[in-house]
Amino acid sequence: MTQPPDRPSRPPAAKLSDVARLAGVSLATASKALNGRSQVRAETRRRVIEAAERLAFQPNPMARGLPAGRTGTVGLLTGDLEGRFSIPILMGAEDAFGVGRVAVFLCDARGDALREQHHVRALLGRRVDGLIVVGSRTDPRSSLGRDLPVPVVYAYAPSTDPADLSIVPDSVGAGRLAVEHLLACGRSRIAHVSGDPGYAAARERAEGAVAALSEAGLPLVGEVLFGSWSEGWGRAAAGMLLDRHPALDAILCGSDQIARGVLETARERGRRVPEDVAVLGFDNWEILTSGGRPPLTSVDLNLEQVGRTAAQALFAAFEGQPRSGVETIPCRLVIRESTAPLS
Amino acid sequence: MTQPPDRPSRPPAAKLSDVARLAGVSLATASKALNGRSQVRAETRRRVIEAAERLAFQPNPMARGLPAGRTGTVGLLTGDLEGRFSIPILMGAEDAFGVGRVAVFLCDARGDALREQHHVRALLGRRVDGLIVVGSRTDPRSSLGRDLPVPVVYAYAPSTDPADLSIVPDSVGAGRLAVEHLLACGRSRIAHVSGDPGYAAARERAEGAVAALSEAGLPLVGEVLFGSWSEGWGRAAAGMLLDRHPALDAILCGSDQIARGVLETARERGRRVPEDVAVLGFDNWEILTSGGRPPLTSVDLNLEQVGRTAAQALFAAFEGQPRSGVETIPCRLVIRESTAPLS
DNA sequence: AGCCCAGCCGAAAACGCTTTCGGGCGGAAG
DNA sequence: CTTCCGCCCGAAAGCGTTTTCGGCTGGGCT
Secondary structure, three states: OOOOOOOOOOOOOOOHHHHHHHHOOOHHHHHHHHOOOOOOOHHHHHHHHHHHHHOOOOOOHHHHHHHHOOOOEEEEEEOOOOOOOHHHHHHHHHHHHOOOOOEEEEEEOOOOHHHHHHHHHHHHHOOOOEEEEEOOOOOOEOOOOOOOOOOEEEEOOOEOOOOOEEEEEOHHHHHHHHHHHHHHOOOOOEEEEOOOOOOHHHHHHHHHHHHHHHHOOOOOOOOOEOOOOOHHHHHHHHHHHHHHOOOOOEEEEOOHHHHHHHHHHHHHOOOOOOOOOEEEEEOOOHHHHOOOOOOOEEEEOOHHHHHHHHHHHHHHHHOOOOOOEEEEEOOEEEOOOOOOOOO | OOOOOOOOOOOOOOOHHHHHHHHOOOHHHHHHHHOOOOOOOHHHHHHHHHHHHHOOOOOOHHHHHHHHOOOOEEEEEEOOOOOOOHHHHHHHHHHHHOOOOOEEEEEEOOOOHHHHHHHHHHHHHOOOOEEEEEOOOOOOEOOOOOOOOOOEEEEOOOEOOOOOEEEEEOHHHHHHHHHHHHHHOOOOOEEEEOOOOOOHHHHHHHHHHHHHHHHOOOOOOOOOEOOOOOHHHHHHHHHHHHHHOOOOOEEEEOOHHHHHHHHHHHHHOOOOOOOOOEEEEEOOOHHHHOOOOOOOEEEEOOHHHHHHHHHHHHHHHHOOOOOOEEEEEOOEEEOOOOOOOOO
């Protein structure tokens, strides 16, 4: 049972009572002064604050949270950390909360409902002030329930319960945005290769794209080609399209991965991108877009914004202004070299 | 100032005193019973535990932490969340800690030293029991200092201070592992294209590769080609290599991105992979390895293991068994189709 | 029968902070 | 010179748990 050897036992952290003594006031006054309560003379407050700084005082959040019943803590429950989508949302949320004011507990349920339950209990046990639930796809997911003791915001994947608040990217608008860009580039024979039709993202992007086309009085070239979210599918689908519809001048792809496959096949077939065929992806996954030949234009889902909005909504709920329903965040086009006006 | 409308005000969470009353014992006894203290009769303990379950009692961690001085909380300070490397480490750490026992505060300093300081202070203010610092590259980074009040473990990027404990992947061993695999496949004319030589990972992988080659009595084909971590560089370097050394039968690539570029160029030049040339990457980034033609053999850095080990080391430090120095975690080969024995 | 000791249990203090509430003090009004 | 009123400040009561320490009970020993 040896003690850890030579860690020089530093002076224990300063407490409020130390500050009060140094400033020559009582605990109560010191507390009020530091928390901006109004019942303190300006001069006294100054003295207390100065004392606190001299001692590098940091209030113990446990002691502080005990009377208040708040912890200054929120739980971030994510479906798949590995995945591409949780991370930017998480970062957006983190910086909306701001360092020092609120800290984020991270939990990954790895897509397992049981583990999710477990995490929720653990988080509530820690008395988090609120919860953000991040899905791994945009399909609606089951609600955590209405009777949780803290507010909950769903991000990316909406809750099936309309009484919950969900913040999601505007997939339909994303499809529309993509087509409008292609139209603005003078393209009129546009095809669409997408991923797994079991994903709402695939269906909704297609829906937006088709709507924008028909508003422009144009048909889609062929049907929407649903398949899988892979480069291989992109290659295969592009081959088929170029065979059947040699005249097409743009291929809208359901994801950057698919787009990479499409780019490759177009290149092998001797079609110049963007001169002959424009190619456009979704997700703006830098690792894929930047390495393409040419670099890939893509629709960014603004996930950081989704995260920030979710965090703000949680704040609003703390203040007693809960919202509900599904709020969508507009997407954003990032133009690189794979799309350009027809010359 | 309206109250939030119809959230049915649920009964407030059960406290220890409720449990005690229901079990017909005092607070002290209830506490001891639930915490496994020995001074309670088995029968009494049973009654208390049953009462606790009936009430779904969960101790308030703030109240619990106050006397104990521990919070059951650690801080995870990462350099770049976007990056590929923090995430698996984070997941490894998360599951080593186990749900419910320890919760992880996540902070991202985005590579900014000032913001890092800020986060460290915020975390210490929250009285975390320990810190894990995750870097975004394997190059040594400055220490947080020796006089922090809690144990610190550095993961992925080692600390420059040998008194700190760092857990890093074995980059030299990774280079060695890669070459040994190629040798086992009967390859003998091996070239190496790597990334930015400013990265220790690039230099150390090359070092291990060259060492393994020279132990086998073989030279490297050409020099190590350092460049950047991009597909474009992979394509360019591969073109150069195939021109100058037409006889080579394997190209070891410093990252999966580079490898993707190399694959592409080899294919365009009509070299069959793996029949004519084997190609091998590092990092095992699934999104890149699986989409290649053919799918890419790669060296996995075992980052989850790095995270788990870091978490365990932190536990050890809590128990008064701190370690120091740099500990390396061996890497692991993931064989796909881009390497195969010469037939 | 008297004593001692082990085994259990409960009263109370402590942890560090916030907040309520009462009281002192000074100045203005009467 | 009183009286009253506002403004500041401090004493003290919590917040929910752990832990210490003293007391009670009952059994075994003398």
